[in-house]
Amino acid sequence: MSMSISAGFGKPYMLGLLPIAASIAVFLWARSRERLRLIAASMGPPRGSWVLREGLAMAKVAAVLLIVLALAQPYVENRVERRIDISDTGLLRSKPVVVVVLLDASKSMGYPMGGETRMEAAKRFLRGFLEGVGANTTVHLVVFAGNTTPLYTGGPEGAAKALDSVEPVYRYTAIGDALAYALGFIRASGLPGAVLLVSDGGQNYGSDPVQAASAYRRGHVPLLVVAVDGPGVLPDVAAAAGGRLYRLDPYTLPALSSVSGEAWREARLEALQARGEAKIVEVERNYSASLVLAVFAAVLVVVSALGGEPW
Numbered sequence: 298m299s300m301s302i303s304a305g306f307g308k309p310y311m312l313g314l315l316p317i318a319a320s321i322a323v324f325l326w327a328r329s330r331e332r333l334r335l336i337a338a339s340m341g342p343p344r345g346s347w348v349l350r351e352g353l354a355m356a357k358v359a360a361v362l363l364i365v366l367a368l369a370q371p372y373v374e375n376r377v378e379r380r381i382d383i384s385d386t387g388l389l390r391s392k393p394v395v396v397v398v399l400l401d402a403s404k405s406m407g408y409p410m411g412g413e414t415r416m417e418a419a420k421r422f423l424r425g426f427l428e429g430v431g432a433n434t435t436v437h438l439v440v441f442a443g444n445t446t447p448l449y450t451g452g453p454e455g456a457a458k459a460l461d462s463v464e465p466v467y468r469y470t471a472i473g474d475a476l477a478y479a480l481g482f483i484r485a486s487g488l489p490g491a492v493l494l495v496s497d498g499g500q501n502y503g504s505d506p507v508q509a510a511s512a513y514r515r516g517h518v519p520l521l522v523v524a525v526d527g528p529g530v531l532p533d534v535a536a537a538a539g540g541r542l543y544r545l546d547p548y549t550l551p552a553l554s555s556v557s558g559e560a561w562r563e564a565r566l567e568a569l570q571a572r573g574e575a576k577i578v579e580v581e582r583n584y585s586a587s588l589v590l591a592v593f594a595a596v597l598v599v600v601s602a603l604g605g606e607p608w
Contacts, residue, residue, distance in 0.1 A: 301375075301376045302373065302374065302375055302376075303373075303374045303376070304371065304372065304373050304374065305371070305372060305374060306369040306370055306371050306372070307369070307370030307371075307372055307582070307584065307587075308368065308369050308370045309369060311365065311368045311369040311370075312365070312366075312369050314365045314368070315362070315365055318361050318362055318364070318365040319362065321361055322357070322358035322359075322361040322362060323358070325354070325357045325358060325361070326354050326355065326357065326358050329353075329354035329357070330354065353600070353601045354601075356597040356598075356600055356601040357597070357598075357601050359594075359597055360594045360595075360597035360598045360601070361594075363590045363591075363593055363594035363597070364590075364591070364594045366590050367587050367588075367590040367591040367594060369587075370584055370587045371584075371586045371587055371590070372582045372583055372584045372586065372587070373582070373583045373586065374580060374581070374582050374583075375580070375581045375582075375583070376580050377581075391431070391433060392433060392489070392565065392569055392574065393433040393434070393435070393488060393489075394433070394434055394435070394488060394489045394490060394491065394564075394565055394568045394569065395434070395435045395436075395437060395482075395483060395486045395488045395489070395490035395491075395568075396430060396434055396435070396436055396437070396490065396491050396492070396493060396564055396568075397437045397439060397479040397482055397483060397490065397491075397492045397493070398423065398426075398436060398437070398438045398439065398456065398493045398495070399439050399441055399475045399476070399479055399492065399493065399494045399495065399496070400419065400423070400438065400439070400440050400441070400460075400463060400495050400496075401419075401440075401441060401442070401465075401470060401472075401495060401496035401497060401499075401525070402416075402440040402441065402442050402463055402464065402465050402466070402467050403442040403443075403465060403467055403468070403469060403470040403497075403499065404442075404465055404466060404467065404468065405465070405470070405497050405499045405527075406419065406465035406496075406497055406525065407464075407465035407466075408497075408526070410525070410526045410546065410547060411546070411547030411550055412547075414465070415465070415497055415525045415526050416463070416464070416465045418525060418526075418545055418550065418553075419495050419523070419525050419545065420460050420463070421553060422495070422523060422545055422553055422556070422557055423457070423460060423495065423557075424457050424460065425553060425556075425557030425558070426493070426557040426560055426561050427453040427454075427456055427457045428453070428457070428557075429557065429558055429561045429562075430453045430561050430564075430565070431453075431565075432452065432453075434452075434453055434565075435450065435451065435452075435486075435488070436449070436450070436451065436452065436453050436455075436456040437449075437450045437479075437482055438450070438456045438459055438460070439475065439478065439479065440463050441470075441471060441472075441474070441475035441478075442467030442468060442469055442470060442471070443467060443468055443469030443470075443471055443502050443503070444467075444471070444474075445471070445474055445475045445478045448462070448463070469501055469502035469503075470496065470497075470499045470500055470501050470502060471500075471502040471503030471504070472494070472496060472498075472500045472503070472506035472509075472530065472531075472534065473500070473503050473504035473505050473506035473507075473508065473509040474502075474503040474504055474509075475494070476492070476494065476506060476509040476510055476512075476513070476520075476534070477504065477509045477512075479492045479494075480492070480509075480512055480513060480516065480518055483518050484516070484518075489568040489569050489571065489572040489574055490518065490568050491518070491519040491520070491521065491564040491565070491567055491568040492513070492518065492519070492520045492521070493521045493523065493560065493564060494520065494521070494522045494523065494531075494534070495523040495525060495545075496522075496523075496524070496525065496529075496531060497524070497525045497526055497527045497529060498524055498525075498527055498528050498529020498530050498531040498534075499527065499529050500529060500530045506530055506533075506534050507530065507533050507534055507537045508537075510533075510534040510535070510537035510538040510540075511537045511538065513537075513538035513539070513540065514537065514538050514539040517571040517572075518568075518571060519538075519540060519563075519564065519567030519568055519570075519571055520534075520535065520538035520539075520540035521540055521541050521543070521560055521563060521564055521567075522534055522535040522538075522540055522541065522542045522543065523543045523544075523545050523560070524542060524543065524544050524545065525545045525546075526545070526546050528542075528544065540567075541560075541563055543556055543559075543560060
């Protein structure tokens with residue numbers, strides 16, 4: 298956490314009145330001097346100290362200038378910057394990020410797992426994930442097998458609906474190619490981003506997934522890996538990227554929703570940390586100086602009037 302203090306004006310355009318105020322102040326002061334000269338010429342030196350009379354005249358000048366400064370609303374600003382952590386759910390949801398979801402649609406994702414197929418479990422996981430990512434998240438849903446095919450780009454609700462059309466009917470599993478595509482998309486987006494890979498890890502086609510994952514570590518792009526039933530090469534992929542590995546199997550199915558919640562918070566936080574945006578700035582402005590100036594100006598007006606110096 299860091300803190301800084303600065304000063305400024307809430308209505309700086311009011312300072313444009315200073316030349317007018319200065320002219321009025323000089324006029325009031327000159328009129329007071331002329332009044333004192335006329336009194337001295339007709340009735341002799343005025344009673345009381347000449348210095349006091351000069352002081353009362355200058356009080357009017359100061360009062361006019363202080364009124365303008367008070368109207369400009371001077372303030373002291375206290376800025377506190379703190380880092381967002383995993384518990385700041387609301388703040389994490391408020392930050393715009395891009396999440397690329399890579400969903401394995403190869404035939405092996407149709408294998409049974411705990412009363413349902415791997416694909417059905419993966420879809421349930423992803424729906425829970427998408428419910429929590431927040432409206433400020435752009436979801437790029439991509440299905441891959443031997444080829445990498447973008448399916449949807451937009452809000453999380455649309456991505457959840459797009460999952461309905463995905464079926465595990467394709468040959469081969471090219472995890473490395475899908476990872477390379479997702480990394481390029483994140484870089485082109487210009488926004489903080491994370492990649493979520495959901496697969497059974499049965500790599501058998503295309504480029505080396507471990508080598509592709511190592512580019513994530515070098516590029517500071519977070520990668521979350523969800524291993525559905527059979528991890529295969531996925532532990533090595535997660536390690537190469539410096540990312541997290543989640544295991545989705547019959548034992549973790551009862552805790553599916555909590556795993557989804559943890560996954561999306563990790564995705565957002567790591568994406569923001571990678572871009573140096575995992576922080577908020579709280580600003581507090583104190584306008585008491587404006588009130589002090591107004592009160593001081595009023596006191597000067599009253600003192601000059603009571604001292605016999607008319608306005």
